[in-house]
Amino acid sequence: MVAIRADGLEKSYGSVDALSGMRFSVSRGELFGFLGPNGAGKTTTIRVLTGQIVPDRGTATVLETDPVAEPIETRRRVGILPEQESPPSFLTPREYFEFVGKVRDLDSDRVTSRVETWADRLGFRSKLDTLHTDLSRGQQQKVMITQAFLHEPDVVFIDEPLANLDPLVQEQVKRFLVAYADDGNAVFVSTHNIDVAADVCTRVGIVADGRLVAERDLADGAEDGDSLLETFLTHVDDVDPRDVPAQMTGQP
Amino acid sequence: MSRRVDWTVFVALFREEWRLHAELFGGRRFLLFPGLLAALSASAAVGLDATGTTPGEFVAGLHVFALVFGLYSGTAGFAGSDMLENVFGRLTLLLSSSTTLPLSRRRLLGTFLVKDALYYGGLFVLPMAVGIVPLVGASATAPLVVAELWLSLFLAFVAGMVVTVAAIALRTRGVPGWAIVAAAVLVAVAVWTTGGTRVLWHGLVSYDGSVGSAVVLAVSAVAVGSLALAGYDPSYSRPSRTASDRFARLEDALPTDEGGLIAKTLLDLARSSGGVVKPFVSAGILLALVAFLVGVVDSITGIEPSPGIFFGGVLGLTAFTTYNWLTQFDSVEEYLAYPVTVEAVFDAKRTAFVLVGAPTMAVPYLVAVVAFDATRLDALVGAFLLAGYSLYYYGLTVYVAGFSPNEFLFDAIRFGAFTVGVAVALVPTLIVGFVVVPPSAPVAAALGCAGLVFGGVGLALSSRAGPRWGRRYRSGRAESA
Numbered sequence: 001m002v003a004i005r006a007d008g009l010e011k012s013y014g015s016v017d018a019l020s021g022m023r024f025s026v027s028r029g030e031l032f033g034f035l036g037p038n039g040a041g042k043t044t045t046i047r048v049l050t051g052q053i054v055p056d057r058g059t060a061t062v063l064e065t066d067p068v069a070e071p072i073e074t075r076r077r078v079g080i081l082p083e084q085e086s087p088p089s090f091l092t093p094r095e096y097f098e099f100v101g102k103v104r105d106l107d108s109d110r111v112t113s114r115v116e117t118w119a120d121r122l123g124f125r126s127k128l129d130t131l132h133t134d135l136s137r138g139q140q141q142k143v144m145i146t147q148a149f150l151h152e153p154d155v156v157f158i159d160e161p162l163a164n165l166d167p168l169v170q171e172q173v174k175r176f177l178v179a180y181a182d183d184g185n186a187v188f189v190s191t192h193n194i195d196v197a198a199d200v201c202t203r204v205g206i207v208a209d210g211r212l213v214a215e216r217d218l219a220d221g222a223e224d225g226d227s228l229l230e231t232f233l234t235h236v237d238d239v240d241p242r243d244v245p246a247q248m249t250g251q252p
Numbered sequence: 253m254s255r256r257v258d259w260t261v262f263v264a265l266f267r268e269e270w271r272l273h274a275e276l277f278g279g280r281r282f283l284l285f286p287g288l289l290a291a292l293s294a295s296a297a298v299g300l301d302a303t304g305t306t307p308g309e310f311v312a313g314l315h316v317f318a319l320v321f322g323l324y325s326g327t328a329g330f331a332g333s334d335m336l337e338n339v340f341g342r343l344t345l346l347l348s349s350s351t352t353l354p355l356s357r358r359r360l361l362g363t364f365l366v367k368d369a370l371y372y373g374g375l376f377v378l379p380m381a382v383g384i385v386p387l388v389g390a391s392a393t394a395p396l397v398v399a400e401l402w403l404s405l406f407l408a409f410v411a412g413m414v415v416t417v418a419a420i421a422l423r424t425r426g427v428p429g430w431a432i433v434a435a436a437v438l439v440a441v442a443v444w445t446t447g448g449t450r451v452l453w454h455g456l457v458s459y460d461g462s463v464g465s466a467v468v469l470a471v472s473a474v475a476v477g478s479l480a481l482a483g484y485d486p487s488y489s490r491p492s493r494t495a496s497d498r499f500a501r502l503e504d505a506l507p508t509d510e511g512g513l514i515a516k517t518l519l520d521l522a523r524s525s526g527g528v529v530k531p532f533v534s535a536g537i538l539l540a541l542v543a544f545l546v547g548v549v550d551s552i553t554g555i556e557p558s559p560g561i562f563f564g565g566v567l568g569l570t571a572f573t574t575y576n577w578l579t580q581f582d583s584v585e586e587y588l589a590y591p592v593t594v595e596a597v598f599d600a601k602r603t604a605f606v607l608v609g610a611p612t613m614a615v616p617y618l619v620a621v622v623a624f625d626a627t628r629l630d631a632l633v634g635a636f637l638l639a640g641y642s643l644y645y646y647g648l649t650v651y652v653a654g655f656s657p658n659e660f661l662f663d664a665i666r667f668g669a670f671t672v673g674v675a676v677a678l679v680p681t682l683i684v685g686f687v688v689v690p691p692s693a694p695v696a697a698a699l700g701c702a703g704l705v706f707g708g709v710g711l712a713l714s715s716r717a718g719p720r721w722g723r724r725y726r727s728g729r730a731e732s733a
Contacts, residue, residue: 090523095499102512134492
């Protein structure tokens with residue numbers, strides 16, 4: 001069952017074309033990797049699909065809602081982990097989760113129990129009463145991951161999920177994302193980290209110049225061929241790093 | 253660091269400052285801002301001259317502005333306050349380069365402050381000085397007069413900067429913020445009660461004094477600035493802070509708070525540097541400045557305005573600073589991750605503004621009407637004006653600048669629109685306040701109506717601001733607006 005569908009999305013900022021006919025779909029149970037270099041249109045796509053901005057052309061559907069016509073309903077149903085650094089908030093994580101629960105109209109007891117679970121899972125229980133602005137970037141990322149899953153959404157949009165996390169927590173988050181998709185939810189992961197995409201995603205869409213230029217099925221049993229890195233380089237850049245002169249790579 | 257490195261850093265910082273402003277305020281449109289300042293300064297000179305204000309009073313007013321601007325600018329180099337971390341932290345690369353390059357942070361900050369002094373001294377203080385041209389005429393000596401006034405204003409500006417830098421340096425040495433504020437208040441009271449104001453004033457306004465007083469001010473500023481930099485502890489960092497859970501209690505206590513947006517805003521304000529006292533300090537500074545200018549005008553011309561009308565009209569301007577504080581610790585983009593509309597975020601800010609702004613304006617207003625012995629009718633009309641005009645100034649700010657009043661302050665077109673909007677209400681009110689003392693019943697009724705009308709306009713503007721900026725954010729145009 002399709003959970004996310006983008007059909008011919010176009011979006012320009014002045015003379016810059018951020019999206020030029022973005023088209024793809026993601027089904028429930030998929031962990032879809034949205035892979036592309038900086039400036040390829042990944043964040044703009046997420047912002048359109050979550051109703052934060054409207055496209056110039058094209059249509060989108062997320063969990064049977066139209067993010068252009070009913071952005072609040074779309075955002076009510078999905079979880080969002082934005083990439084941008086938040087301004088300093090002087091709420092503690094405990095208060096911040098209360099705020100998120102209030103905004104999302106969640107029962108306060110359920111919020112408390114889920115926060116406890118996530119605080120243990122990601123290891124920030126001792127920081128629950130520290131002001132968010134005084135947390136390290138890694139701890140702030142843990143808080144933001146938690147808020148994205150607090151209402152147990154059927155679809156989650158995640159921009160660079162492992163940013164600033166230590167290797168141990170990265171592994172925990174990766175395992176959690178795989179299990180979350182296995183439970184029948186759709187997980188949309190935007191990243192420029194090829195290793196992360198290859199490690200956890202069931203399918204990967206490669207983005208360049210504001211559109212999807214290739215797709216790779218990475219689920220168990222999918223046909224082996226070129227590595228994801230090779231596929232990525234083939235579609236994203238004409239320059240193959242293996243062609244770079246030896247003196248630039250430091251190799252003999 | 254060698255002098256060559258100092259110079260390289262200085263040039264890079266200067267270029268970065270220019271690009272920062274050009275990026276934030278519509279590219280080269282930022283160049284219009286000094287021109288607008290010069291026009292405003294010249295218009296004020298002509299207008300005040302027509303109402304009988306002497307050139308000396310005009311020059312005194314400019315020095316007050318330069319000093320206050322310097323006090324504010326002094327914080328920028330240290331990027332130490334929560335607000336400045338928010339505004340500049342993600343934008344200034346060079347200021348943080350002492351962590352990645354072999355540069356002394358103390359020396360880097362010193363260079364940064366010198367750059368700030370020259371940058372703002374040229375782009376902002378110089379246009380202020382140009383405003384005197386209509387008073388001296390287009391004679392051959394006019395450039396010399398402008399240059400002298402600029403030098404005098406520049407010294408006042410730098411004096412303000414070094415005072416702030418010294419306070420921040422003390423803070424990094426563990427002196428509590430409240431102790432610094434208390435010491436400043438004590439010094440101010442001591443100067444006031446011992447009659448030192450005039451001496452201090454003559455020391456600050458070197459335009460009216462001798463070359464010797466200017467040299468003394470310059471040497472003092474350099475000495476205090478150098479001492480402050482030497483005392484500044486670059487390794488200072490605030491320990492991480494914890495807090496008990498107050499969100500739910502605050503949210504329950506509010507009569508209305510859909511989604512907890514108001515409670516979040518109020519908690520952010522209360523826990524950031526300076527706490528809830530910040531808006532009161534801003535209002536207190538405005539009160540002190542206006543009271544000082546009223547005193548100067550009274551001592552020279554013998555004209556004393558109706559205090560209720562005068563302070564009611566002027567103190568409403570704190571709506572801008574209060575709203576600025578309420579929007580420093582979040583962004584619209586942050587809320588777009590949740591199921592809330594931009595309109596709801598703006599509505600929550602308006603409620604927070606009323607909750608914080610009402611006491612912020614009421615307290616200094618009451619102090620003013622008591623201190624200046626306003627009549628009952630005058631005080632009542634002033635209260636109407638204060639409520640109505642503050643709502644109007646608030647609506648104007650939100651409509652013109654959206655969620656970023658501080659960043660858009662230096663955008664020439666927005667600043668021009670804001671200034672005209674303020675002048676439409678304020679200038680006639682101030683004239684009436686000076687001319688009709690005390691106010692007659694018809695004048696009081698007319699001003700009361702003006703307060704109601706402008707309040708209604710402010711309400712309409714603030715109601716339209718949410719949808720207006722909501723459309724901009726959804727179209728993706730708000731970031732570059």
